[in-house]
Amino acid sequence: MHLLNLGILAHVDAGKTSLTERLLHTAGVIEELGSVDAGSTTTDTLALERRRGITIKSAVVSFPLDGVTVNLIDTPGHPDFIAEVERVLGVLDGAILVVSAVEGVQAQTRVLMRTLRRLRIPTLVFVNKIDRRGALGDALLRRMARALAVPLVPMGRPAALGTRAARFLPGLGPQALDTLADQDDELLAAYLDGGVPHDRLHTALAARTRQGSVHPVYFGSAVTGAGLPELTEGIERLLPTADGDPDGPLSATVFKIERGPAGEKVAYARLFSGTLRIRDRVPFGTGPAEHPTGDGRTARRAPEDGPEERRTTDGRAPEPVGGHRPVGGHREEGRVTALTVFDRVLDERRESAGPGRIVKVWGLGGIRVGDALGLPATPRGHHFAPPTLETVVVPGPGTDGRSLHLALGRLAEQDPLIDVRHDERRRETSVSLYGEVQKEVIQATLADEYGLDVTFRETTTLCVERPAGTGHAVEFNKKDANPFLATVGLRVDPAPAGSGVGFRLEVELGSMPYAFFKAVEDTVRETLGQGLYGWRVTDCTVTMTHAGYSPRQSHAHQRFDKSMSSTGHDFRGLTPLVLVEALRRAGSLVHEPLHRFRLQAPADTLGALLPVLARLGAVPETTATHAAHGVLEGIVPAARVHELGQRLPGLTRGEGELETAFDHYAPITRGTPPRRARTDHNPLNRKEYLLNVTRRAGD
Template sequence: MQRHLNLGILAHVDAGKTSLTERLLLDAGVIDRLGSVDDGDTQTDSLALERQRGITIKSAVVSFAVGDLTVNLIDTPGHPDFIAEVERVLSVLDGAVLVVSAVEGVQAQTRILMRALRRLRIPTLLFANKIDRSGARSGGLLDEIAAKLTPAVVAAGTVREPGARTASFHPYGTPSGDPAALAERLAEADDAFLAAYLADERAALAPDRLRAEFARQVGRARLHPLYFGSAITGAGVAELTRAVRELLPAGGGDPDGPLSGTIFKIERGPAGEKVAYVRLFGGTLRTRDRLLLQGREAKVTALAVFDRGSAAPRGELPAGRIGKVWGLEAARIGDTLGAARTTEARHFAPPTLETVVVPGRQAERGALNVALTQLAEQDPLIGLRQDDVRQETSVSLYGEVQKEVIQATLASEYGLDVTFRETTTICVERPAGTGSAVEFNGKAPNPFLATVGLRVDPAPPGSGVRFRLGVSLGAMPYAFFKAVEDTVLETLTQGLYGWQVADCTVTMTHSGYSPRQSHAHARFDKAMSSTGADFRGLTPLVLMAALRRAGTRVHEPIHRFRLELPADTLGAVLPALARVRAVPYGMGATVLEGEIPAGRVHELHLELPTLTRGEGVLESAFERYEPVTGPPPARPRTDHNPLDRKEYLLHVLRRV
């Protein structure tokens, strides 16, 4: 019976994961020659910009067979600007291979990826690539991985002639080469094996028992075997492939059970049609099946299933497999098909930078909006912010490289020449206290046929925005309550300073409406009766009045950082950290740890090579939001400005 495994290849940029993917495909007979990242002819880097830059930007899926196992291999980006692409892949993996450079060792992105893999308990094999390169290490690298990535690493063999073109990997007869030491590692991770080891040490040390227990613990993400090799020469790849087949758990799921799947990628076909990449966890999806997505019914018009190469047309997609689905025009990344699975909603922080996209010609503004909307479909963490007042569109980003990718994609796929304004930091606002406001139906200056009272209270950091009722649900039709709730959430996307308002509870304290009325013998007259529009129009005025009384504080995103540098460059680096408002709180001879405003990370990246002779390695990740010191920055509003009653009513009612 054929088994299926959905395998992710992850690494820091330039560690060699795309080259490893090529070698795996070559060994499996899927391709007949080894592609080169430098030459831009690899199987998985299909975008023109990927070939030009030699980096992976979009995840790509390709399939190959190893005996009775069909592997759907997903090559993911390594550059931190595209961490959102990796995030989506993690939710559909059965196992992973994390590639580490035997020359550069553990790098910034390697740590971030391993933390996510361990947190999600994804079974992971480690592959130390580039053992044929000058400066390659084996024993020292094992110690570094144990210290910086995971203490649960176990070397699966030894390297001969590291740093030479003839470097080779030789696996141990038992997984770690030392049965007693391995038994101790297994006993530390599992109480049942510990009991068996104490009861009968000889039986526990039997090679077959050790191998079986080792495979079980690797499959449960308790241990991570380390293989050494070279994607270029092929050394160690056969042993890695064998480990993928024997140690990683195949994808499960009942094809006859209820439908359950996740959309993890969206692309556009040659005719502009939407194509959804789906991992199915249960049930079977068939052509002409009807699904409910975003409240709309969609019909599956075509299917392609990844199997021994690229995706091939099929009539059905069974559980445990990955396929491409046509016909789901309302689909968005992260949507579930059928029954939802309980998973962590987000593994990585949202983008903290923003820039305005400026079209080369004003006549192309409409085409630019369409193109950016389609790009946001493919990457939901590219948030779009439309400013109808200034006729501008902003996009949120992880970094400057992502800006270049968006620019190149707009030029190559949509024929649009764009520029960007200076990148700014995305802040948030939090209520400083409690504030309330109310306007009553029929009492000046309220021009709406509605009564709305709201109270804003601060909530713990990270709790988000919550709307609750402080009045009886039967006090008025539910549709009016719903109109208030939806408008509250929409209005709080811009606070007193124009930033998203976070971490607060909004309570509706007063409600009232005018029942459906009409003049004698006349039809319904909305001028005498409340409608949803009255509540949608009044709510922003009341909410902003309450928020103004509560007050808000602007918070900027703060990243934690870890900087490795030569000891003799410390004196030059410390003043640079002060210039970018970085605060070290852990300092060693060669390692600095601390915090830095997210908006200054790129500036520090640019300075480091000069300050550290190119040897400085900076790792940073979102930590939290902190109140801004000094005058709070403001962002221009894109709505009708309910903070200015006259301006707002002129827009909404065309009168004051």
């Protein structure tokens, strides 16, 4: 039996969860259709999802087709939960993008299609709600082609639109041949020679769909079941199934973490290669399984006070060997105590699972979202912007601060982009957000699952810092005012926008215990969470240029003095001082998040809208008029999006429609850059930092 891991994605309210319900019913997995409005759907299992009628967490169910077992992953549609979608994308073989026949292409539809295309995930498009009043057919297809800018192949046409009798009439028309011939020279030649046989056209369609270069379009209704037989046939015949060697090395990716009834961690993982068995000891993490040293040996993680591997005479490392090289990631090991695979609606216990399976794994206590089991799969990187908003969580009467911090930590392990930040000085805890709906969900979750009453302060914008140039700093072991038994030299260089933080070595990896390099890298990433202005520093490469340590002395009849040898504490303590000095010399620029907006309103209201947009810092880039409506597109600061949405109804007689999505970060050039309060030991102030870290000031 072949396996297919299929994601369903859509803008909120396009009918994604209803389509999941209909697919399960069509396959005979469930006897009765659940309803989103009634809170009775199979995949929306959280009480909060049922109350609000939206998907918040991804859910996995399985159903059989004739020759394929489909693991179906229902994802959230609301943009506030885009991080949940991102984690799912890395484990998919194919996807269905759902578009409403009434609302058409919406902001999230564009974002999702761009990402699916970039990742080359084979995708079918399902136009839902053809039975609803106002549903469009050919006109919507033309709009989709313009708005999504991708090759679409209609698999038929809808009939009786906007009525309960609406149905889908299958059949490839001339547009399918035109689209495929544009991408296939042999097909074009056959077309010009007199025609293309039907079988050959379908073969070409399947090949191009599996490559992610064309997207078949189906019309139908998840409520009535119209178009569902044709869609399920397309799932089976046009999308690629999973592959992988069951006898190969273990490789899997964790895309979801939840807690079991006893509080134990349960990891959802997609297997790409190898076989996972109960009682296996499994390495997991985000770094390489092994670390090649400079002299060809293999170094596993060394203890902090590990043995000397190679000495230097002046506190410097030898010249670099092999150029820049990464060091990275946490690696741990755990024993699998239980394993389940998905079979229809339920997950069932198994002794083992092979490639293509989505499994739930127990026993890996330190597991995190994004970790690899065994060998890392090919990384797909980040596809969506990080959160651009932040709010302070205010404990209500009777809410214990420690319990709140623990609960927020549990939420953050399920969603790593909920960055929990605790300020000891102000005794405040803040969390990062995508939007106001997510804030409401966090509040309700804390109340329902943890019995904690909280409120929030006003949401603020999260900026980032980027290096303005290159800066270098170094401190040597036992020299000058360095109180740590360590040599650390770091160079900070700007990197392309969106590249994140890279860490490289210009020193030989074998020049000191690997644990010390690991301590430096981990501390670099942690320190960059707060730059010169207190914002997260991104889009830079940090290179370690100098390294040295004091090894253990083991002479006969001489007592070992631990205080004279280096530990991981020395490297963790020194690295922030060196890094912020390098960053100081490089300089940094504060960047604010900007959203792209599309605003549709009655044409006669544009005159009143434009001055308001200007006052909010929005910059319209294009203006168009369609019949009685005008459309403005442009850029607006993320900090003003909420206010724009609130003011829009009054300015447009309630007829205005606003779509926004994160676009990019831009440097703040007006006035003094905003600062964010620090929550660390403040390495910008050496004396204060040393007092906090070593309890004594350096000379």
